[in-house]
Amino acid sequence: MPVKGNQFRSNSFKDDETPRKPGAKAERPKPTKPISERLPIFNLEDGRILKIVGLFSLVLAVFFLIAFTSYLFTWQQDQSYVSPANGGWHNLFKSSKELIESGITDPIDNWLGVFGALLANQFIYEWFGVASFLFVFIFFVIGFRLVFKVRLFSVPKMLAYTLFGIVFISITVGFVHGMVSDYPHFFEGEFGYWSNKLLSVQVGHAGTGAILAFAGLTVLVIAYNIDFKLPERRERNIPAIAVPDVKPEPVELEDEEISVPVEWPRNGGRAKGNNILKEDVIEIVTPEPVKPEPMQQNIPRHEPVVLKPEPELEVEEDIEEDIPLTIDVVRPTPVLNIEKSDDDAKAASLVEQFGQYDHKLDLASYQYPSLDLLENYGSNKIAVNADELEANKNKIVETLNHYNIEIEKIKATIGPTVTLYEIIPAPGVRISKIKNLEDDIALSLAALGIRIIAPMPGKGTIGIEVPNQHPEMVSMRSVLATEKWQNAAMDLPIALGKTISNEVFIADLAKMPHLLVAGATGQGKSVGINAILVSLLYKKHPAELKFVLVDPKKVELTLFRKIERHFLAKLPDDGDAIITDTKKVVNTLNSLCIEMDQRYDLLKDAQVRNLKEYNNKYVNRKISDPEKHRYLPFIVLVIDEFADLMMTAGKEVEQPIARLAQLARAVGIHLVIATQRPSVNVITGTIKANFPARLAFRVLSKIDSRTILDAGGADQLIGRGDMLLSTGSDLIRLQCAFVDTPEVEKISDFIGNQRGYPSAMYLPEYVGEGEASSPKEYDADSRDPMFEDAARLIVLHQQGSTSLIQRKMKLGYNRAGRIIDQLEAAGIVGPFEGSKARDVLYPDEYSLERHLETLQKPSND
Numbered sequence: 001m002p003v004k005g006n007q008f009r010s011n012s013f014k015d016d017e018t019p020r021k022p023g024a025k026a027e028r029p030k031p032t033k034p035i036s037e038r039l040p041i042f043n044l045e046d047g048r049i050l051k052i053v054g055l056f057s058l059v060l061a062v063f064f065l066i067a068f069t070s071y072l073f074t075w076q077q078d079q080s081y082v083s084p085a086n087g088g089w090h091n092l093f094k095s096s097k098e099l100i101e102s103g104i105t106d107p108i109d110n111w112l113g114v115f116g117a118l119l120a121n122q123f124i125y126e127w128f129g130v131a132s133f134l135f136v137f138i139f140f141v142i143g144f145r146l147v148f149k150v151r152l153f154s155v156p157k158m159l160a161y162t163l164f165g166i167v168f169i170s171i172t173v174g175f176v177h178g179m180v181s182d183y184p185h186f187f188e189g190e191f192g193y194w195s196n197k198l199l200s201v202q203v204g205h206a207g208t209g210a211i212l213a214f215a216g217l218t219v220l221v222i223a224y225n226i227d228f229k230l231p232e233r234r235e236r237n238i239p240a241i242a243v244p245d246v247k248p249e250p251v252e253l254e255d256e257e258i259s260v261p262v263e264w265p266r267n268g269g270r271a272k273g274n275n276i277l278k279e280d281v282i283e284i285v286t287p288e289p290v291k292p293e294p295m296q297q298n299i300p301r302h303e304p305v306v307l308k309p310e311p312e313l314e315v316e317e318d319i320e321e322d323i324p325l326t327i328d329v330v331r332p333t334p335v336l337n338i339e340k341s342d343d344d345a346k347a348a349s350l351v352e353q354f355g356q357y358d359h360k361l362d363l364a365s366y367q368y369p370s371l372d373l374l375e376n377y378g379s380n381k382i383a384v385n386a387d388e389l390e391a392n393k394n395k396i397v398e399t400l401n402h403y404n405i406e407i408e409k410i411k412a413t414i415g416p417t418v419t420l421y422e423i424i425p426a427p428g429v430r431i432s433k434i435k436n437l438e439d440d441i442a443l444s445l446a447a448l449g450i451r452i453i454a455p456m457p458g459k460g461t462i463g464i465e466v467p468n469q470h471p472e473m474v475s476m477r478s479v480l481a482t483e484k485w486q487n488a489a490m491d492l493p494i495a496l497g498k499t500i501s502n503e504v505f506i507a508d509l510a511k512m513p514h515l516l517v518a519g520a521t522g523q524g525k526s527v528g529i530n531a532i533l534v535s536l537l538y539k540k541h542p543a544e545l546k547f548v549l550v551d552p553k554k555v556e557l558t559l560f561r562k563i564e565r566h567f568l569a570k571l572p573d574d575g576d577a578i579i580t581d582t583k584k585v586v587n588t589l590n591s592l593c594i595e596m597d598q599r600y601d602l603l604k605d606a607q608v609r610n611l612k613e614y615n616n617k618y619v620n621r622k623i624s625d626p627e628k629h630r631y632l633p634f635i636v637l638v639i640d641e642f643a644d645l646m647m648t649a650g651k652e653v654e655q656p657i658a659r660l661a662q663l664a665r666a667v668g669i670h671l672v673i674a675t676q677r678p679s680v681n682v683i684t685g686t687i688k689a690n691f692p693a694r695l696a697f698r699v700l701s702k703i704d705s706r707t708i709l710d711a712g713g714a715d716q717l718i719g720r721g722d723m724l725l726s727t728g729s730d731l732i733r734l735q736c737a738f739v740d741t742p743e744v745e746k747i748s749d750f751i752g753n754q755r756g757y758p759s760a761m762y763l764p765e766y767v768g769e770g771e772a773s774s775p776k777e778y779d780a781d782s783r784d785p786m787f788e789d790a791a792r793l794i795v796l797h798q799q800g801s802t803s804l805i806q807r808k809m810k811l812g813y814n815r816a817g818r819i820i821d822q823l824e825a826a827g828i829v830g831p832f833e834g835s836k837a838r839d840v841l842y843p844d845e846y847s848l849e850r851h852l853e854t855l856q857k858p859s860n861d
């Protein structure tokens with residue numbers, strides 16, 4: 001405990017006053033008592049003893065440093081005095097006559113006199129050699145810590161390493177010196193010399209070297225966990241790669257098997273690509289072209305279009321000439337930095353003293369779920385049937401030729417559920433012509449879910465997606481066991497599944513910043529939401545993320561009930577954390593709006609622009625008023641069956657959702673909204689405008705697809721997790737990662753069975769319009785025993801908030817809420833004002849005390 005001010009004001013003296021009665025004094029046999037009455041009591045809490053020890057330690061450090069350094073220059077001159085043969089330490093007590101009789105005539109040269117000479121000789125020559133200088137370090141660190149209360153290093157660790165270092169250096173120096181000399185020297189000291197002798201007798205010179213190397217490396221491994229790497233790369237089987245957040249799991253990472261396109265060249269070459277066997281390759285079928293293509297000869301002219309690099313050189317020269325101008329413009333910035341440096345220095349000293357703020361400390365032992373909780377479905381290999389591939393390609397080519405569409409090249413990329421055939425049409429073919437043939441191609445391939453992308457954005461080709469006969473399931477485990485996921489350094493990474501080229505697709509929900517999910521019933525929407533939630537649970541600590549779950553269907557999200565005390569946020573009442581009731585949804589959404597406003601106030605106060613900067617500043621203790629601030633976790637609001645909500649609550653829901661969607665991104669509140677019915681009265685213009693990222697599972701009509709994606713395509717999906725992700729500009733076809741209910745249950749159990757917070761995170765209270773309570777009557781008899789203390793606290797902080805009472809007085813939310821109501825009734829705080837704290841109606845404690853007295857009077861009478 002820090003001790004402030006004059007210690008003589010403390011009770012330590014008063015305590016001793018009682019036994020001072022004359023009688024008592026005579027009876028007490030303890031002889032120490034009278035001394036303690038006159039002398040101040042030294043106890044460790046007092047701090048004085050520690051300061052004295054600290055000062056002594058610092059003096060020792062200086063003393064040792066001077067004596068040792070001097071020894072290096074004066075040891076020869078002082079040898080006769082310090083030598084044990086001539087008396088050593090006994091010489092200290094000899095008179096000068098006795099010294100002369102012992103043959104010691106030379107004066108002592110050590111800068112610290114005879115004591116310095118003896119001490120240095122003892123440590124350096126007789127003990128540890130030059131390694132003894134490390135004692136200076138030990139004393140300095142301890143002294144510095146005790147005197148200035150600044151923690152340079154952890155003392156126990158420093159002691160352990162330094163003492164080892166002394167012994168190790170002494171023996172190692174002795175080992176090296178032993179190669180050239182057979183006598184002890186002050187380099188290694190007698191300890192180093194004799195230890196070497198002993199070891200050499202036991203294990204030989206080489207054995208001693210090996211033991212020393214082993215000991216040195218072991219300590220390096222303990223201290224820094226150094227890696228031993230052989231020159232050539234070995235099999236990659238270590239899961240302990242640098243994963244910032246996830247605890248390393250002993251699970252083998254899987255290689256992502258990305259599809260390499262299979263190509264069929266125009267003039268009947270062989271298919272290229274690693275996915276099909278050479279003997280399976282069939283030459284491109286070109287039924288006699290109806291219209292001979294005169295432009296064929298031009299083809300080679302299109303290929304070697306290479307941009308020449310020469311102009312770049314000129315540009316570089318220009319830039320070099322411009323450089324001085326740029327430097328001039330940038331110059332004023334250091335002035336700003338100087339202003340800041342005061343705060344920075346303060347923050348740095350706080351960090352040095354207490355370390356960075358650790359938001360995970362409350363649940364420091366929290367274990368991230370392991371991959372073993374997930375199942376492995378399917379083989380996770382691209383198992384393509386070469387016959388199917390060829391047959392599809394031939395049918396596509398045939399159909400196109402049938403309509404006089406000549407193609408240049410065709411290639412196939414095989415995904416888990418669909419294969420993408422990319423066509424380069426011959427010059428002069430109109431794209432719209434191919435697009436119009438969508439149904440004909442589907443007919444000729446006799447397949448559902450054919451999607452034509454004409455043209456493929458940024459590729460100059462036309463894509464035809466054809467479902468595979470045997471779709472491959474993408475298990476969540478196979479996605480999370482990839483290096484790409486393990487190394488994903490995103491704020492809110494979500495593993496959505498795999499792309500058409502079998503590549504793992506990871507998106508950052510924080511960047512999206514909100515996600516709209518739609519799809520007809522039974523097409524994989526719930527699985528998709530589970531995949532999003534599960535991926536976040538795999539990457540985030542409970543201190544960093546909270547979910548607000550809304551599930552009008554009452555069955556989909558119940559699996560997450562067990563993680564309430566870890567990952568859920570709810571309104572401060574006793575109800576269920578997973579919200580199923582429409583009225584409560586409206587309150588929760590408004591409460592989230594209040595949370596958003598409060599967060600913006602905090603951001604403003606901390607002069608930062610977003611949650612990441614804010615938390616960064618908070619962790620580095622750069623926020624000047626930490627009492628007012630807190631570490632802000634991300635909040636992800638998930639609403640299943642949004643259509644149902646819109647039907648029952650309409651505008652009441654739409655308004656807060658629109659507000660959150662517009663503003664909440666910077667303060668770390670992100671929305672994931674799912675709906676089965678993607679009609680325009682559910683996904684309204686306002687909502688759509690604020691959800692640039694949309695995920696569409698299969699829908700039943702083109703109109704629905706347009707409602708969700710502003711484009712067709714979702715009606716041509718094949719279901720079972722086949723989906724399209726629109727990120728505003730791009731439309732990406734993905735196969736959703738599959739995670740089954742038992743897996744989600746296992747993960748929830750795993751997290752739920754660990755120590756959690758006392759309750760779910762409480763969102764700010766929200767009182768609906770109809771519910772706003774009428775001014776309460778003050779009732780002195782029923783007021784809380786903590787009422788007066790709470791009143792003083794509120795007036796002292798000039799902040800009428802329930803959470804302040806909760807935090808400072810360690811009360812539950814309900815009791816704190818009751819007290820604040822009583823304070824309002826007693827006229828101490830103003831009425832509830834939404835996101836702002838209530839007004840405090842008394843400016844100081846004096847006026848409050850007078851008011852409290854008047855409140856007490858009627859009951860005293």
Ligand SMILES: Nc1ncnc2c1ncn2[C@@H]1O[C@H](COP(=O)(O)OP(=O)(O)OP(=O)(O)O)[C@@H](O)[C@H]1O
Pocket residue numbers: 473474519520521522523524525526527528676720721722735736737738739
């Ligand atoms: N990614 C996937 N991979 C493989 N199969 C899937 C995938 N997603 C869903 N399925 C299959 O589709 C079935 C229905 O999925 P899901 O329950 O997610 O549909 P839904 O759209 O949520 O339906 P509802 O709207 O009625 O709840 C699942 O039981 C599963 O068999």
